[in-house]
Amino acid sequence: MTQTTTVTLNETQLRSLLAELADGARAFRFEVAPNPCVGAALVAGGQVVARGYHRVWGGPHAEVEVFAAARAAGVQPSECDALVVTLEPCCSFGKTPPCTDAIRAAGIRRVVVGALDPDPRHRGAGLKLLAEAGLEIEFVPNASPLEKLAPHFLRWSDIDRVRRPRPWAIAKWAQTRSGHLSPPAGVGDGRWISGPEALREVHVLRGRVDAIVTGVTTVLKDNPRFTVRPPGDPARPPLRVILDSYLRTPTDGRLFEPPGAGEGAGAIHVLCQAGANAARHVALERAGATVTGLRSSEEDHVALRDVQEWLWDHGVRRVLLEAGPQLLSRSLEAGFVDQLRVYTGNVAGGEGETMAPWFTRLKLEERLDREIGGDSVFESFVRNEA
Ligand SMILES: NC(=O)c1ccc[n+]([C@@H]2O[C@H](COP(=O)([O-])OP(=O)(O)OC[C@H]3O[C@@H](n4cnc5c(N)ncnc54)[C@H](OP(=O)(O)O)[C@@H]3O)[C@@H](O)[C@H]2O)c1
Incomplete structure (x- = not known):
C-alpha cells in the first residue's frame, strides 16, 4: 500500500x-x-x-x-x-x-x-x-x-484481590433439566448428561486453564481422567488437583493411567488435611501423585481458602472447577467462583443435590444463553460481594 x-x-x-x-x-x-x-x-x-x-x-x-x-x-x-x-x-x-x-x-x-x-x-x-x-x-x-x-477485569485488578490473590475460577457442570448433576438411574451410564459436542468444548476449555480442581467423591464415583484431547490443546495440560481430606483417592484409578496418543495429562496433586493417613500418602506418591497437607475447614474438609493460596503459589491463574454439587456449592458459598459454564442436557430428573437454587441465589452478570448439539449452555460472571 x-x-x-x-x-x-x-x-x-x-x-x-x-x-x-x-x-x-x-x-x-x-x-x-x-x-x-x-x-x-x-x-x-x-x-x-x-x-x-x-x-x-x-x-x-x-x-x-x-x-x-x-x-x-x-x-x-x-x-x-x-x-x-x-x-x-x-x-x-x-x-x-x-x-x-x-x-x-x-x-x-x-x-x-x-x-x-x-x-x-x-x-x-x-x-x-x-x-x-x-x-x-x-x-x-x-x-x-x-x-x-x-x-x-475491574474486579480482578481490584486492590483487595491483588493483595489477597486467588485464581480466576470457572465452575463448569452438566445438569439435567431439574438441575441434577447425576442423571436418573439407567441413563447415560450414571454420569453422561451432555452430548459429544459439549464434551469437545470442554476439552478446549481444559486446554485453556492452568488447573482442573475436583472433589474426591467425583473421583470415586466417575473414575475420571481429566485429560485434554483435541480440539483442546494437549500441549499444555492443566494440573489435576483433587481435594481429598482423608486420602481416599484410589491408586488404581484411570487418573493414573498414562495419557493416550495425542492426549495431554497434567501432574496430579492431591490436597488433603495435614497429617492424613501416612500409608495412603506414600501409596499415592508411589502411584505418581504429589500429596500436600493443608489446614482443615470447620466442616472437616480441606480448607478452601488454603486451596486458593496453594493454587496461586503453584502459578495457577485460571482454574476449572469440575466437581459434584458438594464442592461446587461450598465454593460458590465461599465466593471462590468467578464464572459459570453450565450445560443443560435433554434429560429429566436425576439424583443427588440439585444446583437449581443457585441460579436465584447468585448475582449473575453478562449472561449468555446458547446451544451446542442437543444441549443448552448458560454462561455468566458471578459477582461476589467483597
Ligand atoms: N454433571 C457434572 O458436571 C458432574 C461433575 C462432577 C461430578 N458429578 C457427579 O457428582 C457426584 C459426586 O458429587 P459430590 O458432590 O459428592 O462430589 P464432589 O463435590 O466432587 O466431591 C465432594 C468431596 O470433596 C471433598 N472435599 C474436600 N474439601 C472439600 C471442601 N472444602 N468442601 C467440600 N468438599 C470437599 C469431600 O470429601 P473429603 O471430606 O473426604 O475430602 C467431599 O465429600 C458424582 O455422582 C458425579 O457423577 C457430576
Missing part, C-alpha cells in the same frame, strides 16, 4: 470506532476472563484497514492480532496513520510479551486509546513508555469504559 496523505478521524469518529471495537471485544468476554476484553483497529487514509481482538486467555492481545490481520491483508502497520485500541497497551510480560514492544516494532506513529488499564503494573505506564519513544498518544476519555466493557 502506498500512502501519501494522513487523514485523521475526528473525535466523534474515534468515539464511534472505539464503541464498535468494544462491542466486538465483548463477544470474547468468557474466553478471555480474567483478562480484559480489548479491540483494536488500524486506520489509514481515514479508513479502518484492519481489526483485531483479544480472543482467548493466554492468546495474542488485540494489538498483535490487528497487526497480523493487516499484514494478512497486504497492509504494513508502519504505513498506517494510527492504531486505535479500546484499552491502554500493556507494558509487562504476562502470558505474552508487552504490547508496547510490538507497537514500537511495528513502526506505529500514533496511538489512540479509549481507557486506562487499572492493573497496578500499568495505569498509564504503557502510554508514558510509548510517548517517551516518540509516539503521538491520544486518550479519548470515557470512550470504552471498563465498567461497561469488562467489569470482571
Whole structure:
C-alpha cells in the first residue's frame, strides 16, 4: 500500500470506532476472563484497514492480532496513520510479551486509546513508555469504559484481590433439566448428561486453564481422567488437583493411567488435611501423585481458602472447577467462583443435590444463553460481594 496523505478521524469518529471495537471485544468476554476484553483497529487514509481482538486467555492481545490481520491483508502497520485500541497497551510480560514492544516494532506513529488499564503494573505506564519513544498518544476519555466493557477485569485488578490473590475460577457442570448433576438411574451410564459436542468444548476449555480442581467423591464415583484431547490443546495440560481430606483417592484409578496418543495429562496433586493417613500418602506418591497437607475447614474438609493460596503459589491463574454439587456449592458459598459454564442436557430428573437454587441465589452478570448439539449452555460472571 502506498500512502501519501494522513487523514485523521475526528473525535466523534474515534468515539464511534472505539464503541464498535468494544462491542466486538465483548463477544470474547468468557474466553478471555480474567483478562480484559480489548479491540483494536488500524486506520489509514481515514479508513479502518484492519481489526483485531483479544480472543482467548493466554492468546495474542488485540494489538498483535490487528497487526497480523493487516499484514494478512497486504497492509504494513508502519504505513498506517494510527492504531486505535479500546484499552491502554500493556507494558509487562504476562502470558505474552508487552504490547508496547510490538507497537514500537511495528513502526506505529500514533496511538489512540479509549481507557486506562487499572492493573497496578500499568495505569498509564504503557502510554508514558510509548510517548517517551516518540509516539503521538491520544486518550479519548470515557470512550470504552471498563465498567461497561469488562467489569470482571475491574474486579480482578481490584486492590483487595491483588493483595489477597486467588485464581480466576470457572465452575463448569452438566445438569439435567431439574438441575441434577447425576442423571436418573439407567441413563447415560450414571454420569453422561451432555452430548459429544459439549464434551469437545470442554476439552478446549481444559486446554485453556492452568488447573482442573475436583472433589474426591467425583473421583470415586466417575473414575475420571481429566485429560485434554483435541480440539483442546494437549500441549499444555492443566494440573489435576483433587481435594481429598482423608486420602481416599484410589491408586488404581484411570487418573493414573498414562495419557493416550495425542492426549495431554497434567501432574496430579492431591490436597488433603495435614497429617492424613501416612500409608495412603506414600501409596499415592508411589502411584505418581504429589500429596500436600493443608489446614482443615470447620466442616472437616480441606480448607478452601488454603486451596486458593496453594493454587496461586503453584502459578495457577485460571482454574476449572469440575466437581459434584458438594464442592461446587461450598465454593460458590465461599465466593471462590468467578464464572459459570453450565450445560443443560435433554434429560429429566436425576439424583443427588440439585444446583437449581443457585441460579436465584447468585448475582449473575453478562449472561449468555446458547446451544451446542442437543444441549443448552448458560454462561455468566458471578459477582461476589467483597
Ligand atoms: N454433571 C457434572 O458436571 C458432574 C461433575 C462432577 C461430578 N458429578 C457427579 O457428582 C457426584 C459426586 O458429587 P459430590 O458432590 O459428592 O462430589 P464432589 O463435590 O466432587 O466431591 C465432594 C468431596 O470433596 C471433598 N472435599 C474436600 N474439601 C472439600 C471442601 N472444602 N468442601 C467440600 N468438599 C470437599 C469431600 O470429601 P473429603 O471430606 O473426604 O475430602 C467431599 O465429600 C458424582 O455422582 C458425579 O457423577 C457430576
